Every structure is written in structure tokens, then in C-alpha cells.
Amino acid sequence: MGRFGRWAVAVLVTVASFAVPTWLGGALVLPSVLKDAEIRWAVASALGTAVAALVGMWGYRFATRERQNxxxxxxxxxxxxxxxxxxxxxxxxxxxxxxxxxxxxxxxxxxxxxxxxxxxxxxxxxxxxxxxxxxxxxxxxxxxxxxxxxxxx
Incomplete structure (x- = not known):
């Protein structure tokens, strides 16, 4: 896989790692705990951001690594x-x-x-x-x- 392909994979995985926890938290998990929609989605977005930050670090390393000899x-x-x-x-x-x-x-x-x-x-x-x-x-x-x-x- 070339450098462009690695960057594309890293970006897609990072976006998915933000979207999935945000949606799961805001739509499925947090409604039973937090009744206010604004607070619920803010907490879910914070969770998604934290997960995406960790995955983004992995994505950068994945995209910029050199091929193994x-x-x-x-x-x-x-x-x-x-x-x-x-x-x-x-x-x-x-x-x-x-x-x-x-x-x-x-x-x-x-x-x-x-x-x-x-x-x-x-x-x-x-x-x-x-x-x-x-x-x-x-x-x-x-x-x-x-x-x-x-x-x-």
C-alpha cells in the first residue's frame, strides 16, 4: 500500500472512531442517564473526540512509517x-x-x-x-x- 493509501486509511479510521462512539453514546447509552439532549450530546462528543485523538495518533504513525525491509x-x-x-x-x-x-x-x-x-x-x-x-x-x-x-x- 502506498503512502496515499495509508493516509486514506488513517483518516477513514479516525473519522469512524469519532462517529461511532459519539453516536452510540448520544443515541443509545446516555439517554437513560442524561435526559437533557444538549448535555448528552456534549458528553458523547467529548467521548468521541477522546477516542478519535488516540486513533489519530495511531493513524499518523501508520501513515508515515516506512516500509519494513x-x-x-x-x-x-x-x-x-x-x-x-x-x-x-x-x-x-x-x-x-x-x-x-x-x-x-x-x-x-x-x-x-x-x-x-x-x-x-x-x-x-x-x-x-x-x-x-x-x-x-x-x-x-x-x-x-x-x-x-x-x-x-
Whole structure:
């Protein structure tokens, strides 16, 4: 929604937030309490004004806020790759977690990571290859891309 649309919504909601409590108070709620119509509608208008003032503050903030940046695009390719589009707050591991043997490719020395794109788009986080991690935010956890077991080199 564009800036004009946000302002239109803010104005319509503010007008409605004045009209509805004023009418409800003046026509339905207050007649049983206040018999004089002038006093009843003055009190109802004050109530509507108070509600509209609060909603008007919300409307101003709603109409003038900038669009939220969804964050960078995060992409990883390859076996055991991890892509995190937000903030990481926990352990991330892309290796073996037991006492198993390292992968056959690692023993043979044949690890060749996949090629990264030639020109990544602005705001893009890319990692390619086996056991890669791409994070589009702050890391607060433990990261590991190797084996977690008995046969570590």
C-alpha cells in the first residue's frame, strides 16, 4: 500500500472512531442517564473526540512509517547447506553428529564447492558448496560446518 493509501486509511479510521462512539453514546447509552439532549450530546462528543485523538495518533504513525525491509535474500546450495533468513539464536551444525566416518569425498580430497553466482543481487547472502551456512542477520548461536564426533582431523 502506498503512502496515499495509508493516509486514506488513517483518516477513514479516525473519522469512524469519532462517529461511532459519539453516536452510540448520544443515541443509545446516555439517554437513560442524561435526559437533557444538549448535555448528552456534549458528553458523547467529548467521548468521541477522546477516542478519535488516540486513533489519530495511531493513524499518523501508520501513515508515515516506512516500509519494513524484509531482509536480505538468503540462499545456499549444496548438500547439508543451511540458510537462515533472520537472526540465528541456536546451534547450527551441518556436519555429522555421531562418531561416524567423514564423508568419502573429504577423504579423497574431492571437495569442490559449487560456484557462486557471478553477480549476486544487492542485499543477497549466498553460500555454495557442501556444509555451507548463509545467514541474513546477526548470529548469536553456535555454528559448525565440520564433523562432530570421534574422527575429527
Amino acid at each position: 524484509p531482509g536480505p535474500a538468503v540462499q545456499t546450495t549444496g548438500e547439508r547447506g543451511v540458510a537462515i533468513g533472520g537472526h540465528n539464536s541456536g546451534p547450527v551444525t551441518t556436519g555429522d553428529t555421531g562418531a561416524g566416518q567423514p564423508p568419502a569425498e573429504a577423504e579423497a580430497g574431492n571437495q569442490t564447492p559449487a560456484a557462486l553466482p557471478a553477480t549476486p543481487a544487492p542485499g543477497t547472502v549466498t553460500a555454495a558448496g557442501e556444509r555451507t551456512i548463509a545467514i541474513g542477520g546477526n548470529n548469536t548461536g553456535t555454528l559448525s560446518t565440520g564433523d562432530q564426533g570421534g574422527n575429527q582431523p
